[in-house]
Amino acid sequence: MDDMDEQQKNSFDSVNSPKGHVAESSDSLYLQKLKFRKEDGKSMISFFIHRFRVVLMLIFAMFLWGGMSLVSLPLESDPEVEIPVGVVTIGLPGASPSDVEELVIKRVEARLANLSGLSTITSSARNSFATISLEFNANEDIDDAIRRLRDAVESAKGELPEDATEPVVTQVAFEDTPVWTMVLTGPYDNFTLREYAEIVQDELENLPGTNRVAISGGDIRQIRISYDVDKLQQHNLSIDQVNGIVSATNLGLPLGTIDVSNFNYTVRAEGKFFTAAELRRLPISTADGQILRLQDVANVFDRAQKTESSSKFSIEGGELQNALTLSVVKKVGSNIVQLIDDGKATLDELSGTKIPADVKIETTLDFSQDIRDNISDLSKNGIATIVLVVMMLFLFVGFKEAFLAGLAIPMVFAISFGIMSMLGVTLNFLSLFSLILSLGMLVDNAIVVLQASKQYIRTGKFTPEEALLLVFKDFKYILVATTLTTVWAFLPLLLSTGIIGQFIRSIPITVSATLMASLLVAFFVNHPLAVVLERLRLTRRGFWFIFAGILIAFLVTLLGLFSPGGEIAEIIMVVILGALLATMVIRYQSKWKEQLMINEQLLIEEKALPERIRARLQKKYLDEETKQGFGHRLYTGLVKIDNFLPVYERMLRFLMKSKFRTFMVLIAVFVVFAGSIALPATGVLKPEFLPPTDFEFMYVNIEGAPGLVTERTQAVADEVADILREQDNIENFSIVVGSAGSNLNSFSSVASGGNTNQAQFSILLKPFDERPVDPELGRPQKSFEFAQDLREAIAPVEGAKVTVQEISGGPPSGADFEARIAGEDLQELERLANEYLVALDAIEGTVDEETSLELNPGEFTLRFDYDALQQRGLTTGQVAATLRTALSGSEVTKIYGDGEDTSVIAEFQDKNVDSIEDLLDLTLSNGRGQLFRVRDVADVELGASLTGITRIDQKRVISLSAKVQAPSIPAVVQEEFLAYTEEHPLPSGYEFQFGGANETTTESILSIFNAMIVALILIIGTLIVQLNSFRKTFIVLVTIPFAATGVFYGLLLLGWNLTFPVLIGVLALFGIVINNAIIMVDKITQNIEVGIPFTESVVDGAKSRLEAIFLTSVATIIGMIPLTISDEIWGGLGAALIFGLSSSLVLTLIIIPILYNLLMKKTGEQEEKIRQLREQYPSS
Template structure:
C-alpha cells in the first residue's frame, strides 16, 4: 500500500505528525469536561401554576384541566399528565423521541398564553420550563451558628449572590432559616371601639409608607428632582401611623395593635447530622459541568470562609462530584491495569522489549488521538466514554499485532528489514482495514437508536470508534516505520529455545491435530456446534434482564410521612425517633441531612407532615455492607416507629429513569381507582423481589368547608368576596406593606392573636364587620361541614390516574415485571379501567427492542463490509458463521457471573458482532493467500490455521485481559461497564475457539458448494 511505503520512506514526517497529535490531544484532555454519565435528553416540558388557598379539586377543575386541554393539541406530544395539589398545579408534557424540546417549548408557551383567560382570578402566572431529570443540586452547603436569624441574613445577603456568580452555577436556594417579619397583632376590641376594621389599618399603612417623585424645579442652571420621602424609617414611624376613623377621629396604629419585630412562622426545618442548620443547595446551569461547578464552589467556600463572623461555619454537606471523580479514577485505574496486562501478553509472545515497545506505542497514541476527537465532537469524560477507552485498550493493539507478525514472518524468510516492513504491512493491510471496519460499522445503528439507550451509549460507541480508527492508522503507518528502525535484531533467537516457544509449539501441534480431526469429521463438528448453541439457550430463563446496573454510590433516602394535617412539631417528634435509631449506623454514615416540612430537593410540593432524609454513607471500601444492605437494615429498624409511613430507598445515579416498577391505573372514577390501587399494592407485595410498594393515593386531607349563605350575607350588605377576605385575614393574616431596612425589604403583616384563631370555635364566633360597622358572628351567615378531601389528584391524557411504584431487591427487573404482569392479568379490573407498566421496566423493554433492531442492522453491515472487501459474497458468509457460536459465550458468561442481560450487556453483544469476525477474517484471508501460492485447500487450511494461531491468540488475549479489570467491577462506579466487559470476554473467548475449529469446516463446505456452482455453470455453457 502507498501509505505503508510512504511511512517507511519518510520516518521523520511520521514522527512529527505523531508529536503534533500528542500535543493536540494533551490540550484537548485539559479542556474536556468531566461528568458521571452523558447528558440524558428527555423531551419533557412542565407548566407550573400556583392557585393559593385552593383545594385540590378546585385546582384540578379550574387550573389543570384548562391547561391540559390547551396543550394536548400540540404536535409531537405523547402523554400529558397533571398533578393537582392544594394551591399548586403541575402539567407535564412528554413528547415523542426526536422532538426538539426547545421548539416545542415555544408551542407550549403559546398555548398556555391562550389558556390564561380561562384561569380563575386568584391563579398566578403559569411558568413553562424544560424538565431535566438530571437537574439535581450539585452540592448542598450547610451554614451553622447560634443565631438562626443572622444565618438567614448571611445566606441571603452574602452567600447566595456570591455563589451564584461562580462559573456554571444557575441558582442557589436557601432552606431552614428564619425569615424576619414585622407583625402587627390587632386588638379586635380596640378596632370595634374606634369603629375600624383591618382593611382601614391596611390602607393607612400602605398609604403612609410611600415615596415618590413630584417633578423638577430649576436652581440656577440646574434641574433639581423633587422627591417626597414617606417610607417608614423606623418601627416607631409604623407605630405612629395615623388611622382615620369613621367618626373623624384619628388614632394611631399602636392604639389598635402591637407592633412586633419577629420572624415568619416556621414551615420547615433542616438538620445536618442532627443539628439545626441553614442549607444552601446549588443547581448548575443546563450546559454546566458537575465537576467544574463543584470545583468552583469548593474554591468559593474556601475564599468566603475567613470572612464569616465568629461562631459561623460553612461546610459541604453533600457533594455529588465526589462520586464522579472516584468513578473516573476507577476507570482510569482499570485502563492502566488492562494496558499493563496487554503489554505483558505482547512481551510474552514477542520475546522482545523492542517489539513490545513498537506495538505498545499504539495504545497511548490511540488514546490521546481519541481525546482530541472527543473534544471536537463535544463529548465529556464520563464513566461510559472512559469505559469505552478501557474496553478498547486490548483492541487497540490488534491491528498492530497482525501487521507486526507478518513483518517478522517476512524477515524470517530472508527479506531485508525495510522490505519486510513494506511487504508484511502491505500484504495484510487490507485484512486489517476490513477487520477494523467491521468493528466500526456495528456502532452505526446505535447512533440512530432513540431514547435513553442512545443517549447513554452513543458516546461510548463514538469513543471506541475513535480509538480504533486511531489505532488502525498507527498500525499501517507508525508500526511499519518503527519496525524498520527498531527491529533489526529484535527477532533473532540466536538458537535459544524460549520456554514459551516450546509451549506454543505444543499448542500448534495439538491444534493441527484437532484441525485434521474436525476436517475429517465435518458433520460431527457442525452438530456439536448446534448442540452447544442449543444448550446455552436453555440458560436464558435463569439469567433474567435488567435496565442499567445500579452504582453503589452510597446514598440513601428516607421519606417520613406522618398523618395528613400533622403539625411541624408533630413531624419533628417522629424524626427525633428516626435520628435516635440512625445513631446505630453512625460508623457507616458520613452525612445525614434531613428536611422537615421542606419536601426535599426532588419534591414538587412541601407539607408539614413530611420529612426527607438524604444520607451519604462512607465510601464502599470503608464499610462491610453494600448500600442496599444498609438500606434494608435501616428499613427493618424504622418499621418499629408507630404513627408514620416511612419509606427507605437507595438513591439512583442521576440518570433520571424513574422507579424500577411503576404501574399506572387509568379509569373514570377516583374512588374506584383508590380501591384498585390498594388491591394492586396488596397483590404485588407477594411477588419475590418487590420492595416497599406504595401507591400515590395519599391519605385524605381533613377539611373544614365554610358554606356562606349569600342571601343572608347580602342582607347585611356583605358580598361573598368580602366575607372570604375577612376570614382569610382573621386566620392567616395579610401583608399590608413592606418595610425597608439596610437594603432589605421586610413584610409587614396584619394578624390577630394566635389564641383567637386556633380552634373551630374561634372560626364560628369570628366577628364579621358589615358596611355599617356592626359586627356579627360568622356562624350567623355560614354553615360549617368537616370532611375528608384528597391531597393530590393525578390525570393522564385528561383521564384520572393513580400510580403504584416499587423498588426491587435481590432479583432482576425482567423477572419481577413478568410476575407482576401475571398477577395483574389475574385481577378482575372493572370495565373501563386498565393498567400500564412504566418506569425502568418500560424503558428497558423499549431499549431492548431498539437495540435488537440495531443488532440486526449491525450484522448486515458487517457482512456488507466484508463482501466489499473480499469482492465476494461467499467468503464473508463463511466468516459470519463465527457469530452464532458467540451466543454460547455470552449466555455462559452472564450465567456464571450471575449478571442479568442489561443495556450495557446488549451493547456488548452488538460490539461482539464486529469483534468476533476479525479472527475469522484473518484466518480466511490467509487461507486464500496460501491457496494463491499454489497449495491445495487442505494444505492451505493446515498451514494457515497454525500460522495464524499465534496472532489470533495474541489479539484475543490482549482484548480479553485488557477488559478483565472492568469485568471484576472493582472500585466506585464500575457496575455500569461490568456486564459489557463480561459479555465481550466470554463471547470473544468462546467464539475464538469456534473460529479456529468451525470456520475451516464451514470454509470447506462452501468451497465445495462454490465448485459445484461453477461446475454447473460450465455444463450449461
C-alpha cells in the first residue's frame, strides 16, 4: 500500500515495484515488499562491512591463532582415555589362593567397597599374593581417587595377617601400553646385549615423553651365594642365620648430626659392600665364638643369569635370531610422534658411540607411523572433501559463491584448532575425523547468506552493503537457530560416561567448535567479503598486484626454490608463467591500461552514486538469465536450480489442492517409515559396537598349562615361529618367551612376575598394498581375514593353547564375547563353566573359547608339626625360607653401584632337589648344633590347586570368553548363548554377568539414547523460541523420522550392521535435517507476516528455499563420501549422514509444505484477516 504508515517499524513496502524492476526469482513475492530503512544500517555487522581492513586483520589473527595452536597440539593415534584406576597388591608368603582370598582380599574389600565414586572392584587371589583393582567413575579426579584409596588401604592394614607384606597402591592408566617396540640383535652374548639394551633404556627414559622402557630377554648380572650345607652344619650355622648377617651388614643409615664449631655435621653408618670379593670376606660369627668368612661356608661369584623371559626375532621369513625386546610406554598427554622421532634420533647418536655399530635395532611396533598414515589418509580425504564441496558449489552457483564458501573452510578450521588447544583436545584420528565430518556442514551458513544476498541484490533496489545488512537482519536468528540445533545434536555426547565417553569426547567438542566458528565467519567475514566482491572492478593497482604474484612464482620456479614435480614439469611451469607475464605486459600496453583506468573512474562514481552500483548489479544478474555462453555459465553456475522451480511449484499445488492427496502422501511416508523401524526391531539390522578393520599389527599368544617349564614353552613357540615364517603377509615378528611379552597392559602386568608357560609373538604385517593378492578375494587380505587363516594354520600345534589376538579400533572393549558366572562354590562354578563352555564352542563364529578357571598340575603342601619345631627352636618362617633357598634360591639383599641394582641370591650348593622326597630328606641345622631332616618337622600332602580365584564386586566369578569371527557378530553369539541358558538355567544362588564387546555395545547404545533425549529437549526448546509455535515445532520435528528411514534402508542396502558410529550419525541427523525444515517454515511464516496470501506464502516459501536446502544438503552428503568409502570403522557415521540426508532432502521438500498447509491453514487465514482489519482500521 502506497500510504503505509512510515512510522511502523518494519522493512516492507506493500507497493509492488514496476514491472521489470525486480528480477523474477523464487523469492520475488517477498522481495517486492522489501525495503531498506536507516535503522537497518546500525546492526552489529555494519562496522565490519564498512571497514574491510578490520576484517583482513581478523582473518590474519584467525590464521595466526590457528597455526600456533595446530603446532602445539599433541599427535595421537586414538584419543586419550583417562579412567581413574588403582591397584592394590599385598603379599602373603606361602598362602594358597583360598587363604589369600579369606585372609586378605575379603578383609580389604570390605574396607574399599564404601569408597565414594567407585565403579567396580576386581580382585585376584593367587599363590602368596593378592591383587585388587578398583575402577572409579570417569568423572572422578584421578589424584583424589588414589588418595582416598591409599587412606582406605591404610585403615585396613590392622586386619591383615602379621606375615602379610606391606600393601602397595599403584595408579594405572589405559594409556599404559607400548607405543614403540624394537628388538636389539648383534654378535654378542645375551649378557652383553642386555648391557647395551640397558644403555638404550636409560637414554630413552630420559626423553621428556617417556614413562618407562621395559626390556624382555637377555642375561642379567647377579651375585650368587652358593652354600655348602655340610660346612654350615659343621659350624652349627643355619642358612637363615647367615642370610640375616648378609642382609643386616649391607646397609647405610643416617644417624643424626653433631655440632662441631657451630656447624652441624651429619653422622652416617656405612656397611654396604659393592663387589663379590667384598662379600666373600664378610665375617661370620659361630655359636662357639669362632670367626669365619662367608667364603668358608659358601662360594660367592658374580655371573650372568638368564632372565625369566627370552626374546627372538625374524624378519621377512628369515631364521630366528636371539634378541632383546624393548617396549616404550609414553606419558599421558605426550606427543607420540615427537617421542618416537626423538627416540630414533637418540638411537642414531648411540650407534657407534655408546653401543657398537654392529648392534642392530629393528622396529617391530611404531604407533607414530600409524598416526602419520592416519593423518595422511585423513588429510587426503579432507582435501578431496574440500575439492568436492567447492566443485559442487561451482557447478550450481558459480565461481564467486564457491570461492567465498570455500574460503570459509580454512578460517573455520583455524578457529577450531584454537578452541581444541584451549580445551585440551589432541590431534588424533577422531578429532581429524570430526573436522572432516563438519566440512560439508560448515559451508551451510555461507551458502544461505550468499544465496540470499544474490537474490536481494538482483532486485536493483539495494547497494551491496544494504543487501548484506538486510540479509543479516532477516537471517541472523534463523542461522543461529539452525546452527544451535546441529550443535545440540552433538554436544550431548559429552554426557557419555566411562571409556566410551572419554573416547568420543573430541567429536562433540570439535564439531560444535567448528559449527559455531562457521556461524561467526559467515556473519563477520563472508558478509564483508561478499560486499567487496560485488563492488570489485579490476584496477591498475589490482593488475600489478596480480602481476607481482605471478612474477614471484616465476622467479621461485626459475631459481629452483620450488619444484612442481621433476625437471620437465619445472620447465613447463617456467614457460607457462613466462608466457603469461609477457602476454599481460603486451595486453596492458595495447588495451588493458585504458580499460583499467575507466574501471577506476567507475569505482569512484559507484561509491558516490549508489544508483550506479544498483543498476550495474541488477543488469549483471539479469544478464545471467539471458546469457548462455559456456564461459558466462562457468562464472554463474552450470546448473540452474531455478529451472526446476516450475515443476516443483506445479507438484506442490497439485498435492495441496486436495486433502485426500495430502493424506495419501502422508500415509505412504508413514508406511515406509514403519518398515524402516522394523529392520532393527526384528533383528534384520543387528547391533554391533565396531566393525572389523585392517591393522598392520597383531599378536599370537601361547599359554601352556600352569607350571609348564620354559623349555617346553620355547619348543611350542619355535613350532609356531616356523609357521609364521611361511606367511607372505608378515614383514617381521618378535617373540618373548616367559612373560606376557611387549603387549604390556597395566591391568595384566601389575604385580605379575615371569610366566614360564606363556609366550607372545608381536607381528608386523606388510602394508596393505604390499601384501600378496588372495586368489579368492581378488585383493590382498585385511588383517582380520589373515587372522582367520592364521588360526587355521596354527590349529595343529599341540602342547599349549595358541591364540591370535587382533588389534581392534575404538576404545578398549574386552573380549568379543564374555560371560561371567557369579557364585560361591568353586567346584560348582567349575562344573557350570565347563558345561557352558561346550555350548559356547558349538555356536557358529566363535573361536579361542576359554574359561578363566585354571588348575595347577598339582600342589605339595607341607604341614608343619609345631611341637617338633619348638623343640628345635625353629619357626615355620625360618624353615620355609630355607626351603625356598633350596628349591629356587632367594634374594638376600641388593648391591647398589654403577647406577644399577644387583641382586644377591642365596642357593644350595650341590643339593639337587628333583623330587618331593629329596626335599623331605634335606638335612638342615637349627644353628645350635642340632641336625634334622625336613620330614622330622613336617608332613606333605598332594592335592589339586587353583592358580587363582577371581572376584568382581565381592563375588566369586568364572569367566567364559571367545573371539567372534566375521561374518558373525558378538550380538548374535550372545543371543544364541542366552537362548541356551534359558533352556539350561543356572542353579539358585548363581547368576550371569555379561561383559566384553557386548557390554560395550550396550553401554554405547544407552549413551546414544540418553544423548538423543537431551538433544531432543534442547532442539525442541530452540524451535519453540525461534518459531513461537507448538504446531510449527511439530512440523519441523517430523523430518527426523525421514532421516531415520533413509539410514535404516541404506544400511540394509549396503549389508552393514547398526554400529556405534552409525548411531552417532543418527544422533547428528537430529540437528542437521531439521535445519532444512526450519529455514522453510521460517520463510513461509515471514511471507504470511508481510501480507502474502496463505497458499502463495507456502508455495513461495518452499520455492525460495529449494536452492538453499538442496545445496546445503548436497554439500554435506558430498563431504561425507571420501570418509565413508575409505574408513572401515567410522565410515558408518558417514553412511548414516548420506542416506539420512538424502531421504530427508526429498521428503522435506514435499512433506513440510503440504503438512504446513494441512495444519496451519486455518491459523494462517485468521492471521490474514487480522492483518486486513488492522490495515482497514489503522487508527484503532
